[in-house]
Amino acid sequence: MKVLxxxxxxxxxxxxxxxRTDGSGVDLANVKMSMNPxxxxxxEEALRLRESGIASEIIAVSVGVRKAQxxxxxxxxxxxxxxIHIVTGDDPHVDVEPLAVAKILHRIVQQEQPGLVLMGKxxxxxxxxxxxxxxAGLMACGQATFASELRVxxxxxxxxxxxxxxxxxxxxxxxxxxxxxxxxxxxxxPSLPNIRKARRKPFAVHGPEDLGVDISPRLNIxxxxxxxxxxxxxxxxxxxxxxxxxxxxxxVI
Ligand code: AMP
Numbered sequence: 001m002k003v004l005x006x007x008x009x010x011x012x013x014x015x016x017x018x019x020r021t022d023g024s025g026v027d028l029a030n031v032k033m034s035m036n037p038x039x040x041x042x043x044e045e046a047l048r049l050r051e052s053g054i055a056s057e058i059i060a061v062s063v064g065v066r067k068a069q070x071x072x073x074x075x076x077x078x079x080x081x082x083x084i085h086i087v088t089g090d091d092p093h094v095d096v097e098p099l100a101v102a103k104i105l106h107r108i109v110q111q112e113q114p115g116l117v118l119m120g121k122x123x124x125x126x127x128x129x130x131x132x133x134x135x136a137g138l139m140a141c142g143q144a145t146f147a148s149e150l151r152v153x154x155x156x157x158x159x160x161x162x163x164x165x166x167x168x169x170x171x172x173x174x175x176x177x178x179x180x181x182x183x184x185x186x187x188x189x190p191s192l193p194n195i196r197k198a199r200r201k202p203f204a205v206h207g208p209e210d211l212g213v214d215i216s217p218r219l220n221i222x223x224x225x226x227x228x229x230x231x232x233x234x235x236x237x238x239x240x241x242x243x244x245x246x247x248x249x250x251x252v253i
Contacts, residue, residue, distance in 0.1 A: 005042050007060050008062060009067065011125050037182075067092070109139055
């Protein structure tokens with residue numbers, strides 16, 4: 001069974017995000033970029049499926065600027081077998097919207113026929129949490145979102161989903177889409193020999209037009225603002241002082 005793992009290049013989670021002075025979005029000039037953390041978890045889960053003999057091939061795919069090839073190289077160094085890069089230009093401030101990404105992924109699914117698409121539950125740059133759901137809609141297949149555990153056997157996937165106030169276990173017929181949550185696993189670091197090996201793995205490059213997908217935006221971002229600055233904290237010397245503050249100033253008790 002092939003597993004397709006979409007991986008997105010996003011602003012690194014350790015970077016303090018700065019909004020551009022004209023409010024048109026986040027400033028990405030000279031900022032460290034990395035693989036979306038949820039996508040690393042999806043790659044790791046795909047590797048574990050291959051190690052347990054369930055997956056035969058892992059294909060990492062990214063839609064984005066030329067430099068997005070680095071996140072695909074990371075996926076290959078972690079252990080993915082090959083990569084597909086759909087290049088969308090050079091401007092890092094142009095974010096391809098979920099519907100366009102889902103349409104591209106759908107075309108790749110039609111070509112590659114994976115048994116499973118394992119992807120992040122959301123990209124930490126735009127927090128949209130939409131691509132997996134849209135892809136499952138286009139594929140007309142089952143989807144398990146926010147999965148923290150996954151078992152695959154006998155043409156079925158069983159996923160434990162993190163839902164409000166508890167866990168839900170769902171069973172899906174393959175092929176299906178599973179979007180992963182934070183607690184599914186701890187992704188491995190690529191070893192030095194694997195980083196070297198990754199350079200020789202198959203790496204296909206296409207444009208969205210090769211797949212017949214129009215990636216023109218449908219959303220217009222009107223304005224982006226930074227959250228209001230937090231007030232400085234205060235160190236109190238006794239519990240009584242804290243209780244007084246909570247009662248008289250914050251009025252929460
Ligand atoms: P989103 O719907 O934008 O929050 O993204 C959810 C998931 O879809 C991500 O964790 C990725 O697995 C996948 N995804 C979104 N955008 C891209 C992209 N440009 N290239 C590859 N995968 C993507």
